Amino acid sequence: MKSRTSTIKGGKESADAKKETEIKIEPITRLEGHGEIRIKLNKGKISDVQFNVTSARFFEKFLEGRLAEDARIITPRICGICPEPHHLASVKAVEDAWVVNPPLAARKLRELLLLGKQISSHALHLYVLAAPDFLLGPFAPPEARNIVTIVNKIPDAAKKAIELMKHGQELCATVGGKAIHPVTAIPGGMTKPLKEEQRDEWLKRMDRAMELTEFTYQLLLKIMQDYWDVITKVGVIETYYTGLTNNGEHNFYDGSIRVMSPSGRIEAEVPAQRYTEVVAEKVVPHCYATHIFYRKAGYPDGIWRGGPLARINVVEKMVTPRANEALKEFRAKVGRPCHATFAYHWARSIELLDAVGKAKKLLEDPDIVSQDYKLEKVEPREGCGVGVVEAPRGLLVHNYWTDKVGIITKANLIVATNHNIGAIEKSLNIIARQVIEDKIHEKLKLPKPMISA
């Protein structure tokens, strides 16, 4: 949990009754979204912890009546950090509903677009959202733990971080038209091909991106090593896990939805169209975001997680040799499945290695510059379609029903971070107890911070 120390120092206490107090963290920071945390204490003991997601914009409803092809323009506005997954899941859902098979080159371009986003988002998450806590340490003043401090104190690392994010974002812009809210994926294919000059330039850039990714991976390994006590003792929760696999192999763009139990058993594997067999939502009175869980295990036992750690758990292997090497290292150290929440960052950096390697492979594929990037004829029809991709933070499901002229009559969306809301609350419960009751922060083996505030 990012700001756990600030629960003590920065949270607001309000005395209710004589014995009851509440610590309110308002708002949660360094992420995309809106939320608060309420920790209720009774005579110094945690009685309840609530994770309140405080906003919803109801895309599911206002998609009704929209042209199906406009959904891929509308839904990226759910998230400005990861609009590409929404854009792609939306197109896939429409193509599924209309039984449209885009050309192979289009699918490869879409995968390349998604990889660009995984690269920039994972780099952003690691350096801007997560790293400050580790580089400055949990006892540094919370307001100092941010990217600006990193820029000032270790400019070399900051410049590398910015450069890596830039490669990812600019790859998205090249393939998607714009990095933020792309437009090129459309029912039937893409609106434009990748030019040979662009491909040649990007091949060169991918080598540099790989250098930067290796640097990031090594930095992450050091952080994991330094904070090993934290990783193995704080916020370790047993949950189910879910992710896409393509015949057991890690895949962001396509595959079947796999579910793993806390003990590591593969419980289910279903094609995207049958997602309702495994995905279920619990509406929780104190949260505008629902808690998602594995349907067959019920709530709350079936609470699961998505995103890097979950994906690393459920897949048999990654795609590139370098990432598989890293995965072996990971599993040797933490096992499979790994339940340590802080190991998400390690898993994230393994995915980053794989993403850069896969992007390079796609750029080397002659299909990527093919002129056969779009079907001429695409006909709307009445149907129900599901499009699933992996967003940086979890599985993304778009499910649309369209009428015979291609207007959306109904929509269901399962958004990436949603998969983790129940687990976040569960881990907050545990961490609150560990910090406030057990004072674990006084007993952990911590490194000397790499940066002083």
Next chain:
Amino acid sequence: MKDSKEKNAGFEPYVLGLVCNWCTYAGADMAGTSRIQYPPNLRLVRVMCTSRLDPTFVIRGLELGADGVLVSGCHPGDCHYVNGNYKTERRMYLLRELIQQAGLEPERIRLEWISASEGSKLAEVMKDYVNVLKKIGPNPLRNSREKHHVDEKDLFGKELK
């Protein structure tokens, strides 16, 4: 709004007429000189051709409180500027779809072709239109222009603490 006849009792619709110089305006003039009677609810605005009408004017008219907007020009084929009325027709059809989608009765935009010699047609149209508008009631957008500001009562139904 649609069910309370008591609310609508005594309601006199305000009809904004956006009409072309060569046909409908002349027709209205003819109705006057011929002493043809029709409801006094019409307020005319003369433009040289209905195609001069930016659809914004129609929206603005509704926003300012007109209960109905009557757009009227020359018959298709007779436009003084050849094809202006075809443009108007397409625009008004689209505009009606838009307001209907937003929740406003499409009857509040009415498109007619009334020539210079059809003063009596104008009278018949107005008699009918006033009846239609009396049935559907006052424009819910009335008074919205005065109140450009939005406050908490609008957003939550009550003041926030």
Next chain:
Amino acid sequence: MAGKAKAAFVQLSSCWGCHQSLLDLHEKLLDVIPLLDIKYWVAAVDFKVDDLKKLPNGGLDAGFVEGLCRTEEDVHLLKLTREKARALIAFGSCSSFGGVPSIANLFLKNELLERKYLKAETVVDKNTVPSENLPQITNFVPRNDQMVKVDVYLLGCPPTSQEIANAVLALFSGKPIEHSIKTICDECERKKEEKNVKEFRRDFEGKPDPEKCLINQGYLCMGAGTRAGCGAQCPNANHPCKGCSGPPEGVADQAAKLIGTFGGIADMEPKKLLEVFRDPAGQLYSFTYASSPLSKLRSANKDEK
């Protein structure tokens, strides 16, 4: 202006895209950030709402506000920022016009809640609407400038990184921020021919020619009714403009203006034109529905019934 400009970056209900655009300055960020003394930026720094409340009124030179008012908390935060900032900057199209989520104004608040919490296929139980320790949802999405005075509008969804940098530089130097008075057509380099379109098509039909004007090819490009500033990014990606930077100079209602345009250049029977406009509000007010006088109709009608 001596010293740094005191700024806050505030998020109402939003997608973070405008903040991402700021970050997409990449290495130029290292030139821009030092100009600012950032007092509130929860996207990247661990500030709390209390930090914003404690600032003196007018203590900020600028408050950048991303997003729209969908909840009680958004309204409070918008008003709080207005108090604390000498200049309030509407950061992006959501903040300036209501943005994409203001399309929700086509529905009643109850319909929105019902679909998400009581009817969705994956929701079990189907009997709860969240309301504990949560800010109320607004009856409709207003334009932010209908609630507080806005001093500057940064347009686009998102505004380009360069436009954001220009705004920060202007803020720092005290110069005004200027918007283009032209439309996207002016920035678009395609070959334009006389517009007499016999047949329109939907965005997914055919394979657009990258050289010719998209409207000439029958696509519904909103560029003619959209303010320039983004460099015609979408037409450059071989995709019609969707109108994200809002209406051009002097135009209050983007949809009405675009109806004027398409009605004027279409050479076909009205019913045929309607076939490509099955969702006029969604297609023509994609980013600006909260700006329309029609936008409050649904929630207003509810009170009357």
